[in-house]
Amino acid sequence: MLFKSTINPSHKVNFKEAFMQGICPFKGLYIPEQIPRLPIEFWDNLDSMSNQEIAFKLLSPYLIDEIGQEALTEAVAKTFHFPFPLVALSENIYTMELFHGPTLAFKDVGAQFMAEMHRFFNAQSARKITVLVATSGDTGGAVAQSFFGMDNVEVVILYPKGKVSPIQELQLTALGGNIHACAVLGDFDKCQAMVKKAFSDTDLQELSLTSANSINVARWLPQMVYYALIYKELKNKNKEIVVSVPSGNFGNLAAGLLATAMGLPIANWLAATNINDTVPHFLTTGEWNEKETKATISNAMDVSAPSNFVRIQQLKEFWQLNGNLLGASCTDVETKQSMKFIFEQFQYIADPHGAVGFKVLNDHLKDHTSKIGVFMETAHPIKFPEVVQEAIPSKIPIPQSIESLTKKTGSFKVIADDIALKNFLLKL
Numbered sequence: 001m002l003f004k005s006t007i008n009p010s011h012k013v014n015f016k017e018a019f020m021q022g023i024c025p026f027k028g029l030y031i032p033e034q035i036p037r038l039p040i041e042f043w044d045n046l047d048s049m050s051n052q053e054i055a056f057k058l059l060s061p062y063l064i065d066e067i068g069q070e071a072l073t074e075a076v077a078k079t080f081h082f083p084f085p086l087v088a089l090s091e092n093i094y095t096m097e098l099f100h101g102p103t104l105a106f107k108d109v110g111a112q113f114m115a116e117m118h119r120f121f122n123a124q125s126a127r128k129i130t131v132l133v134a135t136s137g138d139t140g141g142a143v144a145q146s147f148f149g150m151d152n153v154e155v156v157i158l159y160p161k162g163k164v165s166p167i168q169e170l171q172l173t174a175l176g177g178n179i180h181a182c183a184v185l186g187d188f189d190k191c192q193a194m195v196k197k198a199f200s201d202t203d204l205q206e207l208s209l210t211s212a213n214s215i216n217v218a219r220w221l222p223q224m225v226y227y228a229l230i231y232k233e234l235k236n237k238n239k240e241i242v243v244s245v246p247s248g249n250f251g252n253l254a255a256g257l258l259a260t261a262m263g264l265p266i267a268n269w270l271a272a273t274n275i276n277d278t279v280p281h282f283l284t285t286g287e288w289n290e291k292e293t294k295a296t297i298s299n300a301m302d303v304s305a306p307s308n309f310v311r312i313q314q315l316k317e318f319w320q321l322n323g324n325l326l327g328a329s330c331t332d333v334e335t336k337q338s339m340k341f342i343f344e345q346f347q348y349i350a351d352p353h354g355a356v357g358f359k360v361l362n363d364h365l366k367d368h369t370s371k372i373g374v375f376m377e378t379a380h381p382i383k384f385p386e387v388v389q390e391a392i393p394s395k396i397p398i399p400q401s402i403e404s405l406t407k408k409t410g411s412f413k414v415i416a417d418d419i420a421l422k423n424f425l426l427k428l
């Protein structure tokens, strides 16, 4: 399969190139040149297939010709090895929990699949690569976990000191080995600016720096699978399904729409954001207005220039999006009320991102009572303990998988500026 640039459609590359480059020349994003439609029998028979078989079938058209059946089977097995429970809160409201992976957020899926692609494409060359990434919280942990212990790979993660939660920080700092946590005294934007500068520094070119950015096709594509799993569970209810996706950079939602373009029978989508509402505002008014990013309690979605939205717009060529994709935003006060409401009504503890998804969904269902609604729970509430505990009285249970993590102490290096980062990279 070839992938074309969203900016210049005549620029086409294969999966390997799209994966290696990440972003295409002139800042376009790669999208598949064609989107195959899977037959209706495939969707009808989802319940007879395992999650890994479903993932294999959805990903296969995009990369099997380059990596082959064996490698794809293995990559899928290493990525989709934990459950994706669909939990009923009421008769017509469900949540899909995407947080049962090793770092308790949905980014585990994309990061692990990307690591598997590195293993496949770089295994032949003995060249050392350095993955350099800035994180506002969840990406860093997922990337660290996925690349931990991999031969010939160093991972350098820049994070804003004091602005990630204690568990998020431990996920970056406690692994050691080939994972290097760099604490920056500043905000996420500063971390990102330092990463960008390093990528454009010619002195650093010999290090084979590579990004683990969420726009990479290897991180984007596997996320289609969640939505097929929703349909697998709910199709026998014979009701229209509406899915609410708490969104920041819009990769997750763009993957859902790609699955729809492949024939997934989910017709209604809600783009749910916090007050960084560029997309809902655009969907409602037709006006694209990037305001300055504001900090919120659903901080993984503090994005005002969502790079993946261009993919969503281009998918319109394949699928009549109009009318089926709606957007709405939610203030911090509403997010807290939403966490409280979910707990009081359903005895369920949502994280702030899921709570945004719920609020937008719940408002929609008031006027669409015959539909079944699903909101995506993108992270475990324990990753945001302060905010959640402020909203609800009950203590958040600590998942077994991270109990040992909470007993560890992490180590990190304080990196003051571009020059300090450069020196650190050169000494790795």
Ligand SMILES: *Cc1c(COP(=O)(O)O)cnc(C)c1O
Binding pocket: 105, 106, 107, 138, 139, 214, 246, 247, 248, 249, 250, 251, 252, 253, 300, 301, 353, 378, 379
């Ligand atoms: C990254 C993230 C999001 C936003 O996902 P996008 O694909 O960037 O829209 C939402 N919730 C959580 C918890 C995240 O970590």
